[in-house]
Amino acid sequence: MSGRRDRRTTVLSVLAVGLxxxxxxxxxxxxxxxxxxxxxxxxxxxxxxxxxDGPGPSPYADILFRVRLPRLxxxxxxxxxxxxxxxxxxxxxxxxxxxxxxxxxxxxxxxGAALSIVFLGRGFPPQPAAFVFALLAVLLVVAIAGxxxxxxxxxxxxxxxxxxxxxALLSLVEVFANPYALxxxxxxxxxxxGQATWSDLAVTLxxxxxxxxxxxxxxxxxxxLSLGEEEARSLGLDTTRDKIAVIALAALVTAAATAVMxxxxxxxxxxxxxVRMAVGADNRKVVPLSAGYGAALLLLADTVARGAAPFxxxxxxxxxxxxxxxxxxxxxxxxxxxx
Amino acid sequence: MKVRVEGLKxxxxxxxxxxxxxxxxxxxxxALVGPNGAGKSTFLKCLASVLPPGxxxxxxxxxxxxxxxxxxxARLVGYVPQEPGLxxxxxxxxxxxxxxxxxxxxxxxxxRRDDEAARExxxxxxxxxxxxxxxxxxxxxxxxxxxxxRTLAQQSAVLLLDEPTTFLDPRHETEVMELVKRLAVETGKxxxxxxxxxxxxxxxxxxxxFMKRGAVVAAGRPDDILDEALLRSxxxxxxxxxxxxxxxxxxx
Amino acid sequence: xxxARTARTAGLLAGIALAVLRFPAPAGxxxxxxxxxxxxxxxxxxxxxxxxxxxxxxxxxEITRIIVALGAGDRLVGIDYFLRHHDHLFPLVFPExxxxxVVSNQAQDISVEEAVRLxxxxxxxxxxxxxxxxxxxxxxxxxxxxxxxxxxFAGLLGEIGTLGQILGREERxxxxxxxxxxxxxxxxxxxxxxxxxxxxxxYLAFWxxxxxxPVSYEPVDAAGGRNAASGVLPEYLGAAGATISIETxxxxxxxxxLVQGNYPPTERRVSVGTVLRDPRLASLRAVRSGRVxxxxxFWYWWDPAxxxxxxxxxxxLLRPGAPAGPGLVATGNSIFEEFYGVEGAxxxxxxxxxxxxxxxx
Numbered sequence: 001m002s003g004r005r006d007r008r009t010t011v012l013s014v015l016a017v018g019l020x021x022x023x024x025x026x027x028x029x030x031x032x033x034x035x036x037x038x039x040x041x042x043x044x045x046x047x048x049x050x051x052x053d054g055p056g057p058s059p060y061a062d063i064l065f066r067v068r069l070p071r072l073x074x075x076x077x078x079x080x081x082x083x084x085x086x087x088x089x090x091x092x093x094x095x096x097x098x099x100x101x102x103x104x105x106x107x108x109x110x111x112g113a114a115l116s117i118v119f120l121g122r123g124f125p126p127q128p129a130a131f132v133f134a135l136l137a138v139l140l141v142v143a144i145a146g147x148x149x150x151x152x153x154x155x156x157x158x159x160x161x162x163x164x165x166x167x168a169l170l171s172l173v174e175v176f177a178n179p180y181a182l183x184x185x186x187x188x189x190x191x192x193x194g195q196a197t198w199s200d201l202a203v204t205l206x207x208x209x210x211x212x213x214x215x216x217x218x219x220x221x222x223x224x225l226s227l228g229e230e231e232a233r234s235l236g237l238d239t240t241r242d243k244i245a246v247i248a249l250a251a252l253v254t255a256a257a258t259a260v261m262x263x264x265x266x267x268x269x270x271x272x273x274x275v276r277m278a279v280g281a282d283n284r285k286v287v288p289l290s291a292g293y294g295a296a297l298l299l300l301a302d303t304v305a306r307g308a309a310p311f312x313x314x315x316x317x318x319x320x321x322x323x324x325x326x327x328x329x330x331x332x333x334x335x336x337x338x339x
Numbered sequence: 340m341k342v343r344v345e346g347l348k349x350x351x352x353x354x355x356x357x358x359x360x361x362x363x364x365x366x367x368x369x370a371l372v373g374p375n376g377a378g379k380s381t382f383l384k385c386l387a388s389v390l391p392p393g394x395x396x397x398x399x400x401x402x403x404x405x406x407x408x409x410x411x412x413a414r415l416v417g418y419v420p421q422e423p424g425l426x427x428x429x430x431x432x433x434x435x436x437x438x439x440x441x442x443x444x445x446x447x448x449x450x451r452r453d454d455e456a457a458r459e460x461x462x463x464x465x466x467x468x469x470x471x472x473x474x475x476x477x478x479x480x481x482x483x484x485x486x487x488x489r490t491l492a493q494q495s496a497v498l499l500l501d502e503p504t505t506f507l508d509p510r511h512e513t514e515v516m517e518l519v520k521r522l523a524v525e526t527g528k529x530x531x532x533x534x535x536x537x538x539x540x541x542x543x544x545x546x547x548x549f550m551k552r553g554a555v556v557a558a559g560r561p562d563d564i565l566d567e568a569l570l571r572s573x574x575x576x577x578x579x580x581x582x583x584x585x586x587x588x589x590x591x
Numbered sequence: 592x593x594x595a596r597t598a599r600t601a602g603l604l605a606g607i608a609l610a611v612l613r614f615p616a617p618a619g620x621x622x623x624x625x626x627x628x629x630x631x632x633x634x635x636x637x638x639x640x641x642x643x644x645x646x647x648x649x650x651x652x653e654i655t656r657i658i659v660a661l662g663a664g665d666r667l668v669g670i671d672y673f674l675r676h677h678d679h680l681f682p683l684v685f686p687e688x689x690x691x692x693v694v695s696n697q698a699q700d701i702s703v704e705e706a707v708r709l710x711x712x713x714x715x716x717x718x719x720x721x722x723x724x725x726x727x728x729x730x731x732x733x734x735x736x737x738x739x740x741x742x743x744f745a746g747l748l749g750e751i752g753t754l755g756q757i758l759g760r761e762e763r764x765x766x767x768x769x770x771x772x773x774x775x776x777x778x779x780x781x782x783x784x785x786x787x788x789x790x791x792x793x794y795l796a797f798w799x800x801x802x803x804x805p806v807s808y809e810p811v812d813a814a815g816g817r818n819a820a821s822g823v824l825p826e827y828l829g830a831a832g833a834t835i836s837i838e839t840x841x842x843x844x845x846x847x848x849l850v851q852g853n854y855p856p857t858e859r860r861v862s863v864g865t866v867l868r869d870p871r872l873a874s875l876r877a878v879r880s881g882r883v884x885x886x887x888x889f890w891y892w893w894d895p896a897x898x899x900x901x902x903x904x905x906x907x908l909l910r911p912g913a914p915a916g917p918g919l920v921a922t923g924n925s926i927f928e929e930f931y932g933v934e935g936a937x938x939x940x941x942x943x944x945x946x947x948x949x950x951x952x
Contacts, residue, residue: 031836032836032841032842033838057840058874062841062870062873062874063841067836068838087714089714178858179890180677180799181799183799183800183803194836195839206804306838310835310839311839312835
């Protein structure tokens, strides 16, 4: 049995790297503007190895490098961020139904970003405000849930309350915003990777990259933290410091992603869960594999969101359509903990 | 490792724990006994620094534990809780590996020697083939043993076990206590066990500490301190001591 | 509810209203209270409104503007949030409107207390808030009529007719409808001289966004252009906005890009400048040939005078060969004067929107 599991782990690990790569290639080829695969190849090759004088500026290069590539990278990074943050939070809160959305982080970040966009204008990056309010959201949830934070329902209730709070505050922002700023705000809130430009990504990608890397480095520590406060402390951990670190990192990467693409949820719930079902609960495997599959999932969803119809389907809606039934099934099973 | 307690006080709510002076020696099993609510668990948690003591000092070989940082302290004292917090279905080996937390820095993963320490611990408790098994599938007796193995992996000099025999059937009760005894005898650890089953204490403990309502009523070798008056004052019901086949047992 | 059918119905009602007008009122009618009339609104609801309407709450900017144009602006007792606080055209044509209380907010919720306090005889609402009309009617016990042009000229003209009928201003309504149609016919005459199939493709970047566009925008069609986004959404949704991707825009490669400019320049995230400078759009015909212009567009549907001016303006943009008439500003002022009786309103608007930049290139 152990041998089978090890082989499965190896295969899944390879896939966790291979799938995002393959999907990236596919995503480069998908879009409303038809570019034949050969042209994709030559355009990319020319960019990587600039030849002599190639053909003049073509729309191909513009589309591939200014439209598809930033979007593709954002999907990969944001997907990894959401999945890793979900996995970490689940371990930390000892609760398989916890992820960035059910902790109110997503709505907190959205509120912070909206506040920044409306009152500080588009010139100011929305990520810092998003991060501040994402942290605030988690603190509020922890405060509400109190000592029973490990019980499945209590912390979810706290998350629901805090999410609702920030939703309400968001509506308040909408009331005070003028209708011209409001228009772009409303669509962004539904979750779309289409609005992100290279200048947005200049902040977001490095932040996510560092945050996800650190969380992956802490993956074994999460095993210990998932035993609970008392036990972890008896094993020698400074649980307060470690908890703050994990929460701050999860909030950071979620806020960075949310600030540019709006609220896209459920990735942080679905991916770690499926990974645990396949390779077991050891976070040494769960966290890195979640990064790879989270990236793949969001990239797939976004490619469908923009490729399926000439108009954009907000990707947050796609992930919700898949995620919500998944969540309901999990909730029903949570009585019998079987992870 | 000699453990000494001076002037320990801990309160929460209406309950107050007071241990003015107590010592535990290495290579011996000390049993904390007393009725429910006596403060046995609380005392153990204070010793393990899982609970911060309100006042007083715990000394490990003369060093104040309060001055020792978490990871250092975990290498000195290991605490086996009553029930493991089991949210995730780790494999037994992964579960025992978490006991190595004190040796593994925050950004690292277990190395070969951690793996070996974990396997060694499993061997000691007699579960050496259990590595790949998922913890949810264990019986409660096996779970207890795995929990002890985890604390063993810490390789600490002091071992504190909180009611390790509760809810176990007689055979497993005996298995666990025999293991506890071996720990003290074979490895020279300082072992403190809280028990509510007096007969287990009588059979296996080298020293006994009787507690009631947060205070230490008596402490010392069973032969020295045990008598029926003590038993009645601690448990509030008449109890008898008998000699059967050369062993002392308690009857109600 | 299909706007096309509604437009026909509304047009039919307008026709009936006009027909009725031909016959002089019977003697002695002036002293009687007029009987209540029944109208069919944009949601196909039959609503019975009192014969004499003295107090109006209008929650829909388009309707408020038409009421003012019909000369019944003095009967308004309550208006909506947008018109009072964010519309820069309204104060120019109806300055008294700034004193009117606001009855609904951004989310198009109605303050029931405020509405009750104002004792309206009728409430006009937006049909896109489907349940809203019913719930307002229930709460206030006052007839609610839901009207909107839905981005179609036929709808707009029908709306004018219906409102004229409800407010007893049928004559004025007929005047406006006639004037509107006359102006459109003048543009048509210019169009017929073009060979068919030469309609340039036009992309509309509306609502302060590069990727949000109305799939159907009649001023463009009437001015001789072809909306690049037509067909993205089903026809019956009219001028509803669709969100596309940048790539779709590049794939369409429109000949002309029109950026909505009907709001202060300081609020513009998307402007002609940003479009021309956007590196992703560098290969588009419109960008390379510099055919990126502002147009008026709409928030919360139309201003009847402004949309007419817009059609004339677009006609000049899209058919450069058309014979020159009076300049845009002069035309705009005269159209505004016809609708609102105010002089120089269009010039004033142009100062706010920096319109002189629009056709300067």
